[in-house]
Structures are given as structure tokens and as C-alpha cells.
Amino acid sequence: MKRNELQLALAFVVLIILTFVMSFTVLINTPTFSGGFTFFSLVPVAVIIYVVIYMAKSWKELLK
């Protein structure tokens, strides 16, 4: 596994832990749209941007 792939794999682990921790700490007590709904909507937006940047940088040679 290359270094950039390790970073991606690490991001994967951090993300999963983050969603678990947030769910059972913050979101369990927020009965509003600015709680769980906003959090769970923003996480994939951030991941899509991250993965797009990852592919653009890591696969640069093959995307020309």
C-alpha cells in the first residue's frame, strides 16, 4: 500500500470513529435539524471533496 493510500485508509478509520462518537455523544441530545441531519449531510460532502482531490493528485498521470 502506497503512502497516499495509507492516508486514505486512515481517513476512512477516522471517519467511521467520528460518526460513531458523534452519534452517541452529541447527536443523541440534539432534537433539531442542526444536529444529526446537518452532521450526516455534511460528512459525505466533505468525503466526496476529499476523494476527488485524492484521485486528482494520486492518479494524475493516468488521467491526462
Add this chain to the structure above:
Amino acid sequence: MNPLWIYLAIVIWFAFGSLISWQARKRLGKGVTEYFLANRRIGSVVGAFTLSATVYSAFMMIGLVGLVYATGIAAFGFEIVFLVASLVLLALFIPRFWIAGKKYGYVTPAELLGDRYENRAIAVIVAIIFIVTLIPYTSVQLMGAGLLAEGLSGGGIPYWLGSLILPIIAFVYAWWAGMRSVAWTDALQGIIMLIGSLALLAFVWINFFPEGMFSTIAASIPEKLKFTWGFNMWLGLCLPWIFFMLLIPQVSQRFFILKDVRSIRGMIIGFGIFGLIYTVLVTIFGLAAAHIVPGLEKADSAMPALLGLVPSALALIIAISIFAASVSTINSIVLSLSSIAGRDIYRALSPKISEDRELFWGKLLIPIMFLIAWGFAQLKLGMIGILSTMSSGALMSILPALIGAFFWKRGTATAVISSSIPSVIVIGWFYMAGMKPLGLWPPVWGLIISTVMYVVVSLITKPPKKAAEFVDYTSNWQENAKAIVD
């Protein structure tokens, strides 16, 4: 609604799909790779749509709407965990599957495992696990269609008939021209799914929430906006969902069909955007239904109940979009399973058979699979969402073998056999007996067993000769892809 309108809408939708399928048929060449993988020539747009429409099925508009209706925002989180995990895993695994397919000519994920571990029995075992676990998953799609048709027609279309129409349509698309037909019609189904959902959102927002949807829901059902699942339920449902994309063969087989690296990028980005839009929409429908039609006995009836309140023409469009979601999933499942039956089971019994014979036997399984799934759907087992995760839960038994195939040169064939079989038996047993030792769900136990067995047995047995070559080749996929392009 008058059943005649539903039948008419289905005929029009089927006619459009058939036209596309007919175009695909005209380009159909000879051979197994052509039929099951569209000759590995699928581009970005069709790739993204066929992946999205295959993954997002009737489970979303019936099962996930029901889960949100019953349990609130936690169900949204569960589906989002799946989406974000999938995006990362796709970026890591699609290139490896793709380059392995180009180099070694794999048609099925079971074939990849059998070849990497240099043991044909592994391909057979994995193929059997795929077939057995995907029957309930296929039947879930048919259950969704049956419930919807029955609810929408006020019982005019009985459940058994509603759940029978879709497999017939899916059979035609899959049988006629294989993967190219399925992928192209999936693109149509994906567009219908999005258009139908957006139309429903606009109607519900304007007609049921004149003072603002979010503020009304927050005021009337605030408990649905809190995270209410227990940790064990969250873990038990999320764990198989996180790895769903790698484990389900109709999905991982799509990693072989792409023509180049640009198509891989397009598939991943397209899937992410489609998944985010569709998941948010479906969640809003679940919350809206909890406000508009509270107190339903069956949570899975939330969407049919919501459709009962919208004008007939719109309800028909939504119903067709849900049928489209079902068809795009089941034709992919059955096409994938038929290729697996031909390549990994029949070829194991008769290694010298011709490609034509393999194709013949593979295709023969298509109607048989549909019949079995339809029969299973008539049992109406449990909530749709739970049944779906049960299928992917059982596939956790092969997860260590799959990851080890690409990343661990020490992984051995004996380890795959001794990890996957006990694990799938334990998962199936725990599910059927309703057992959750220490509160942990069956997939968690299955993953623990398969991981421990795979690692321990690999360390005390000798890896196959091909392991190092395979891991090195797929790890250096960029250099190797460049060589192919050059």
C-alpha cells in the same frame, strides 16, 4: 388507484427500457466477457449510473423510509456511514479489481479469489455463499414491489402479482443482451429514480408544509431528530453496510467492466453525488411521513401511505421510480449470479467446457433464481431494512479473504476455507435463532470468527505461489495501467 393505470404505466416504462435494451442487443458480440462484462468497455456516465442504480434499490424508498419513519435520524446516519465508507473503499479497491480483471481475465469476484489463492474449491465455496445469501436480498426487492403495488391499488393488484411483474421485466433486460443492456437500462432507471423523488419532494413540501418543512417537523416530532439507536444495533447494522460494496458480487463485478482510469474516477464521483442526493431525499420522505401519517402499524407502509395522499399521476411516477430501483438491482444480481454459476460452479465440474456451454448454463439459472426469490418473497419475512442487512451480514464471512487477497501475501487457501465456512454457518445460525451473545449482532461475531481463523491459519500454512505476484501487481496498479494504456 385503479389498477389499470398502474398496469398502463408499467407497460410504457417497460417499452422505453426495451428500446434501450434492443439497442444494446444490436451491439452484443460473442463470448462470456462480452455478455457478462460488456467487453470491459463501459464509460464514466453509464458506469456511475449502473453502480448507483444497482446499489440503491427498493430498500431505499420502502425500507429506509420505513426505518426513518420508525426510528428517526439514526437511520439516516446508518445510510450515510455506508456512503462515506463506500467512497473511500471504492477509491482503494476499484483500481485493484479493474487491473486484476484486465491482466488475468476475471469475470467474477469468486473467480478472482479462486485464482489468487490457487484453489478452485474457494471459487465454488464463495459462489455458493453468494447464491445462498443473495436470495433473501433479491426477495427484498420483490417484497418492496409487491407491498407498493398492493398498497397503491388498494388491494386491486395482489401482493403475489405485484412481486411477480418486476422479475419478468428484469429477466427480459438481463437475458436479452447481458451487462450492456443491464447497464444502459440502469442509467434510465437511475434518472427515473431521481426525477420521481424530486417531484415527490416538491409536492410534499408545497402541500403539507406551507410554513416550512424543517421547522414544522422539528416542532411536531423532535424525537425523530435525535439519535435513538443503541450501540449494538448501530454496530450490527453498520458493520456489514460499511463493507457492502466489496462483498456483494453484482457490485464488485462492476469494477471489471470499466474501460479506463477516467471511467473509474467518473464512477466513484457519480456514485457519491447520486448517493448523497438520493439518501437525503429518502430521509426527508421518512420524516415527512412520520409527521403526515403517524401511527402506522407497519413502518414499511410509510411510503405507500404517503403515496395514497398525492395525486394519482404523481403517485404513479413515484411508484415507477421505485419499481425502477428494484429492477435495476435484481437484474444486476441475477446476471451476476448466473455468471458465477457458469464460471465458478459449472466450470469447476467440467473444466474443459466451451465458452458457449458456460454461457448456456449460466443463463439457464436466470429464470430459476427469479422463481426462488419470488417464492421467498411470498413468506414476507421481517422488516425490509433488516432483511437487507442480514444478506450483507452473512457475506462478512469472506471479508478477511477478500481484503487479504489484495493486501496480504501470507493469506492462504486453507485459511480462506477454514474462516469462511464456520463464519457463515455461525452468522446464519445466530440470525435464524435470533441469538445475540453479549448483545453483539451476528455479523460482528461472523467477522470476529472469520478474521481470527484467517490470520491464524494463514500463519501456520504455506501461501500459494501466485500470492506475491498478485499482491505486487495489483498494488502497483498505476504503473501497470500505464503500461496497458501505452
